[in-house]
Amino acid sequence: MPTLKTFTSRFQGLPISGGRAATAGDFGAEQAQATGELARTAAKVGDAHLQNVEEAEARRALVGTTEIRAKYARELDQAAQTGANTEDLKIKMDADLSKVGEEFQTSKGKASLDMYAANTYLMFDEQANRIEVQRAAATARLEGQKYIVSSSALIQGNPLYLPEAERGVDDLISTFTRIGPEKRAEMALELKQNLNMSAALAYARIDPETTKRKLEAGEWNLTSEQRNVALNRATTEISARRAEESYARARQKEELIERDDVARDKHFKDVYAGRGSRRAILDDADLRPQTREHLLMVMDRHEEHTLTAEKKSDPVSIRNAWTKITNGEWMTSEKVVELVAQGKLHARDGEWLTTIVRQQKDENGRSINASLYAMASSFQRSLEQDPHMAAAKFTGQIPAIVNEYTAMAQEQINAARQANDPGALRELFDPKSKKFLGSPDFMQSAVTRVKTRKQEELRSKIPTALTREEYDALPAGALYIGPDGNQATKGGPSGVHKGVIRSGD
């Protein structure tokens, strides 16, 4: 069987799409995209620049306002010390703040400046207000202190003025309207407490005990510190008064002791000198009872010792003393008392020697006192018999003259005794001596002294007429002392003074 020939076609499938597909970029899409990107970038650049400007302006606002704030804080500090007006400073600060924002272009910069400026104004106002308040407070405090000083002076004189002064504080404080009510209340309280303090101190000076009780009971509006001070003042016043009383008592006691010491010493000496007496000791008001008792006991013991003791005087001392008294070397008993005090003489011997001194004799063998008495008696008799002394006898001046004579003679005797001059003492009783107490001259001097004294006494009662007016003022017949020192009678024969006294002298 024949086989069919195999047939295969020579054409295969042709490629239909050999090229690539078109894209948007082939039609300018990428250029458009790039253009859009460029525009967006430009917009971003602008926005970034705007943001930079905003931040820069905000920074400048912060820095500028901070500098201004610092500057005007210093200005305000100076103003607080110098007293400058803060309103002027605020105007200047306002101008400075306006300059900061002059070139600002963004709202953020302006807003930042407004915010910082507001803070600056706030701080300025706070500081300025504080200064104003401080000034007002200082003024109020000064005025308050003035008020306190004047009111305290019144309260010191009259503590009852306190309620009126407290009302005055309220009136004063109410005038300080620039100070807050809390501060005003605080100042009023402080001023009232000061016034109360003044009143408490015034009361403490007047009546410290009562004031102390009242202070402890809470009277007066005071701080605890003021109350302590017032209490201390009252306590001090109490202590001062007690100390004063104690001092007075001590002084009184001291004076009593001093008087007691003096009296005791005197009586003690008298006892040991043999002159002491129990009556004198008992009657002496300066002696304290224990001293009086002691002296009496001493006196008893001394007498007992003097009378009963075996003790005897030193023979040499008693011999020397007797010799000197007898020779007239000792004319007083002081040396005898001294020896008795030294224990060299027994009191009994001392008393004996003292008696000898008192009975010292003159040249005629009479005791001095007896001689003086005899001379005074004869002097008195001669005066009474003298016709020239009739007026004196009538006016009772004779005894005065005799007493004057006796006193003058006693002075001479005492002077001679004190001088321990036996010669001088003897001369006083020696008729041949110029110093003889019985001489006419000595006696006449006694008469003269009495008459002179009497005349001076009378003349002191007679008025003087040294001028014409004084003379004319005298009544007729009146005694007067003229310019020449002589006594005359107005209208009498001695009216010679009329010529002597000149008008206007």
Added chain:
Amino acid sequence: MIDSFVSFIPYLTAASAGISAYSAIKQGKAAEAASEYNAEIQQQNAAFAREEADEFVRIADRETYLRLGAIRAAQGANGGTANEGSVFDVLADTAAESERERQYIIRSGEMKARGFESTAGLSLMEGRSARSAGYLRAGSELLSGTASAYAQRGRLSRT
């Protein structure tokens, strides 16, 4: 010192927004143009696919004719006729097979052409979508740019 550039920044932003919008439209149109171009090419490809299928059909017909002629010639050379017995079966079978191949070629070409036409349609749709997107982006750019410019103008102090 006054910075004069600052006052122009809002205008710069507004201008950049306009340019961006224009560029977005431009991009959309470019994408549309590319899609239309591609669709056109696909349409052309579809036509080419059908022409190619027709050509393959004519080639298959020619081959069938030749193959049947060869069968008849072989039968004649062996003393037979074409209408007798087994020869006839062979010719009929060959003719049927050839026809089936012809129909296959036609169908393959049609399928290819429809694929190109479908792609062209999609490309046209893509182009229109890109154009619409371009407009939308342009609007967005204009809107955001205007807002930015307005905000920047507000950030500048009104003195």
